[in-house]
Amino acid sequence: MRELVAILLVALALSAQGFEIIIDRGTDNPTVIAVVPFGGLPEGREIAAIVSADLLRSGLFTPIEPRNMLNQPTAPREVFFRDWQIIRAEYLVVGTVDRSDTGSLVLEYHLMDVGSERTIASKRVDSGIEWTRDLAHFVADEIFLEITGVRGAFSTKLVYVLAQGVGTADARYRLQRADFDGERAVTLLESPEPILSPAWDARGERVAYVSFESGRSAVYVHTIGTGQRTLVAQHKGTNSAPAFSPDGQFLAVTLSRDENPEIYTIELETGVLRRITQNDVIDTEPVWMANGRTLVYTSDRGGAPQIYSISLDTLAPRRMTHQGNYNARPRLLPNGEHMVYVHRSSDGRYRIAWQQLTGRRELRLLSETRLDESPSVAPNGSMVAYATKRASKSILMVVSIDGQMTFRLPSSEGEVLEPAWSPYLTSSIESQDL
Amino acid sequence: MKVKNWSTLFGVFVQAGVLTACACQTNVPVPEEPPETRPVFQPQVPEPVKPAKPREPEPKHIPGTDAEGNPIAVFYFRLDDATLSSTNFAALRLHADVLNDDPSKRIAIEGHCDERGTREYNLALGDRRAGAVERFLLSAGVDQSQMETVSYGEEKPVATESNEAAWALNRRAEIKYK
Numbered sequence: 001m002r003e004l005v006a007i008l009l010v011a012l013a014l015s016a017q018g019f020e021i022i023i024d025r026g027t028d029n030p031t032v033i034a035v036v037p038f039g040g041l042p043e044g045r046e047i048a049a050i051v052s053a054d055l056l057r058s059g060l061f062t063p064i065e066p067r068n069m070l071n072q073p074t075a076p077r078e079v080f081f082r083d084w085q086i087i088r089a090e091y092l093v094v095g096t097v098d099r100s101d102t103g104s105l106v107l108e109y110h111l112m113d114v115g116s117e118r119t120i121a122s123k124r125v126d127s128g129i130e131w132t133r134d135l136a137h138f139v140a141d142e143i144f145l146e147i148t149g150v151r152g153a154f155s156t157k158l159v160y161v162l163a164q165g166v167g168t169a170d171a172r173y174r175l176q177r178a179d180f181d182g183e184r185a186v187t188l189l190e191s192p193e194p195i196l197s198p199a200w201d202a203r204g205e206r207v208a209y210v211s212f213e214s215g216r217s218a219v220y221v222h223t224i225g226t227g228q229r230t231l232v233a234q235h236k237g238t239n240s241a242p243a244f245s246p247d248g249q250f251l252a253v254t255l256s257r258d259e260n261p262e263i264y265t266i267e268l269e270t271g272v273l274r275r276i277t278q279n280d281v282i283d284t285e286p287v288w289m290a291n292g293r294t295l296v297y298t299s300d301r302g303g304a305p306q307i308y309s310i311s312l313d314t315l316a317p318r319r320m321t322h323q324g325n326y327n328a329r330p331r332l333l334p335n336g337e338h339m340v341y342v343h344r345s346s347d348g349r350y351r352i353a354w355q356q357l358t359g360r361r362e363l364r365l366l367s368e369t370r371l372d373e374s375p376s377v378a379p380n381g382s383m384v385a386y387a388t389k390r391a392s393k394s395i396l397m398v399v400s401i402d403g404q405m406t407f408r409l410p411s412s413e414g415e416v417l418e419p420a421w422s423p424y425l426t427s428s429i430e431s432q433d434l
Numbered sequence: 435m436k437v438k439n440w441s442t443l444f445g446v447f448v449q450a451g452v453l454t455a456c457a458c459q460t461n462v463p464v465p466e467e468p469p470e471t472r473p474v475f476q477p478q479v480p481e482p483v484k485p486a487k488p489r490e491p492e493p494k495h496i497p498g499t500d501a502e503g504n505p506i507a508v509f510y511f512r513l514d515d516a517t518l519s520s521t522n523f524a525a526l527r528l529h530a531d532v533l534n535d536d537p538s539k540r541i542a543i544e545g546h547c548d549e550r551g552t553r554e555y556n557l558a559l560g561d562r563r564a565g566a567v568e569r570f571l572l573s574a575g576v577d578q579s580q581m582e583t584v585s586y587g588e589e590k591p592v593a594t595e596s597n598e599a600a601w602a603l604n605r606r607a608e609i610k611y612k
Contacts, residue, residue: 167591194589196553210557216584217557238561238585241554254558256585259565261558282558298555304514305555326514329552342552350550371596373552389549392596418553 030404031147033091034064034084039074040096043105043132047097050136051143054154057181057407058144058382059400064089076110076119084114091120091147104128105135108434111146121146121433128428133183138429153378156180157422158385159188159198159207160396164414172414175209177224180378180385180421182396182409188222189229198420201244207420208232208242208251219253221268232266243287252276252286252295263297265312276310277317285329290336296320298328307341323363327353329374333381333401340366340375340384352386352399366403376421377401385409385419498524505529507609509567510602513548516562518570526567529609530574537577540612543567545585546592548601553587560585563607 035052038044045066052063066072070083073094084092095109105127111120123142127135134155141152158178162185165171173195178185189195193212200207208221218234219242233239237256244251251266255273263276263286277283281300288295289309296309299317304325308317321327326344333339336357343353343363349370353363371389378384385398394415399406409416500506505528509518518526533539545560564583571581593600 166589167594194586196557196587196589212586212589237583238557240557254554256558256561256565256583261561282555282562284558285552285554298552305551326551328555344551371550389596392594 030060030062031091032062032064032089033093033143033147034069034087034089035093035143036069036072036074037066038095038097038107038109040098041105044074044095044097044107046132047107047136047139048093050133051093051140053181054137054140054152055144057154057398057400057405058152059402059405060144060148060382076112076122079112081112081114081117089114091143093143100126105132107135107139109139110434111143123431124434125429125431128430130427130429133179134427134429137179138427138431142431150380150382151424153380153382153421153424154180155427156379156425157204158182158376158396158409158419159200159422160387160419161195161198161417162414163194163394163417166415175207175222177207178409180383180398188224188227196418197241198418199243200420200422201248202246202423203248204423204425206244206248208244210240210242219251221251232268232271241284241286245288246290246292252288252297254284254286263295263310276312276315278315287330287332289332290334296330296332296339298330307339320357320361321355321363322361326350331375331377331384332357333377334379335381338381340377342373342375352384354384354401354403364403366399366401367397367406369397372397374418376419378421379423383421385421387417387419498522498526498528505532509563509607511563511605511607513550513601513605514559516559516566518566523570526570527574530571530576533571533576533580534574537580540580540582542610542612543581543583544590544608544610545583545587546590546604546606546608547588548604549588549591549596550601551588553589557585557587560587563605567607567609 033055035048037048055061056063064087073079074096075094092112092114093109095107098106100106107125110122113120125139137154140154144152158180160176162174162176171192173191174187175189175195175198176185177188191211191213196210198207198209206221206223208219210217211220217239219232219239221230221232232251233253235255235257238261239255241254242251249268251268253264253266254261255264260280261282261284263283265274265276279301283297283299286295286297293312294309298305299308305328306319307321307327307330308319310317324343328342330339330341338354338356340352340354342350344350351365351372352367352375353365355361355363366384369388372386375384375386382401383398384401385396387394387396394417396409396416396419397406498505506525509522543564545564547556547560564585568581568583591604593603
């Protein structure tokens with residue numbers, strides 16, 4: 001009977017996740033890891049399943065499914081390394097879940113290197129006031145960091161637009177915030193008019209976006225914790241493409257108040273506008289470099305959309321893309337060395353491209369579909385979320401930065417658009433070495 | 435033709451009103467130009483009462499109007515382009531006439547794009563398409579205060595399929611009378 005309950009719990013945990021993982025191309029050399037269902041409380045199985053799913057989505061890992069494990073130890077003393085060497089696991093995670101006096105979940109886990117037969121890390125993680133999913137994503141972040149040396153981005157959030165009835169009188173638009181895997185979506189704003197271009201500030205506290213709720217485009221800043229909204233730009237013409245400066249004090253935006261779509265900065269406290277681009281063509285889609293002194297943006301100044309950088313000190317633009325006649329909407333990687341953007345290939349398909357900012361500027365295509373747009377990079381640079389169309393319906397995809405692993409976010413209700421990946425967020429979860 | 439006759443009647447009516455006003459208030463400026471008698475086309479206005487007998491044979495088609503005789507109010511664009519086609523000029527001149535004849539009239543010029551390419555770029559491109567219509571009307575004498583441009587980018591398609599036919603319908607600017 002107990003076994004049956006356990007099996008049912010696994011089934012529930014998997015179906016609750018609802019996502020679809022699509023492996024487009026074989027991964028070159030993923031690391032094989034076994035996250036054994038944790039012992040103790042029933043939540044242990046769900047937590048292990050979420051950790052495995054997170055690691056799989058990074059594109060760097062191939063988790064072993066529980067049914068393929070020869071046994072399921074929950075403590076290092078129960079581990080026989082030969083059982084894991086046989087199924088070619090390189091890493092092994094075992095542990096148990098308990099409940100603390102305050103009611104929080106406490107996971108003690110051990111990360112082991114199967115080849116060298118030793119324990120790499122032993123940790124005790126207390127969920128504090130957070131939920132089971134938060135605990136699982138936190139542990140996935142820790143394991144990812146131990147093995148790759150890079151902090152995991154599994155505890156981050158996505159903001160995106162959910163649209164229903166587009167092109168009809170009954171259209172509804174919702175600005176949603178969800179876990180990076182699409183779970184636990186909540187609505188930040190609902191409107192009968194389009195919402196687009198959500199962008200996070202560097203601390204993950206505010207989101208700027210464009211809303212047509214007044215019948216015209218306007219840029220708002222929305223504080224997530226309080227729901228408070230501030231109207232930042234509603235000039236004549238178009239108000240669009242907001243991007244927070246790294247220090248959170250400025251927004252770069254595109255305004256057509258002076259005839260033509262040009263890039264401006266707005267000091268948020270004073271509202272002071274500064275015009276950055278000056279020409280009679282389209283300039284838009286600005287993002288800030290980490291130094292806060294340079295914008296990277298899309299411009300038609302060469303006759304077709306290409307990506308440029310511009311120094312806020314000299315206002316001198318410099319072209320960065322050279323392949324093809326449509327390169328737009330840059331997003332910078334946190335390493336400061338690469339960017340992703342939308343590239344139209346010679347066959348007319350719009351796909352997500354990756355390239356270096358300096359030096360060799362050959363682009364690499366990350367996506368394989370044909371109407372891809374709105375790339376947004378995870379704060380550790382390991383994954384890119386983007387929107388595309390399938391059967392005339394807009395969906396969100398996430399692709400690993402090497403282009404090897406693609407997964408689709410759940411979207412049963414309507415069109416999902418404009419993903420914006422959060423920075424790292426603060427959490428009350430605490431972890432100690434055992 | 436029917437519209438023309440109605441417009442003529444309308445012109446006479448306005449003239450009568452002006453004359454009446456002049457009879458009692460001498461400081462009201464008298465228009466220097468004769469009352470408008472050329473065809474005035476008024477989109478989105480209910481069909482006026484038809485005159486009993488047309489005075490002259492009805493022309494087959496007036497350039498820039500649709501099957502109902504109203505000025506065309508949707509203008510299509512090529513991919514990646516915000517240049518008005520010269521085939522739209524006749525219709526735009528008719529709108530300029532409407533706006534010049536009645537300075538109290540206001541329009542919104544909407545710019546739209548197909549779904550291809552990025553959303554923010556398309557907002558900017560829609561802005562340029564609406565701006566192209568606005569500039570034409572400005573050059574035809576329409577006052578800036580009568581016009582407002584709104585770009586919706588790719589957010590308000592009229593056709594939601596992902597094919598060339600749908601895309602062609604969505605790359606447009608629309609004149610809407612308020």
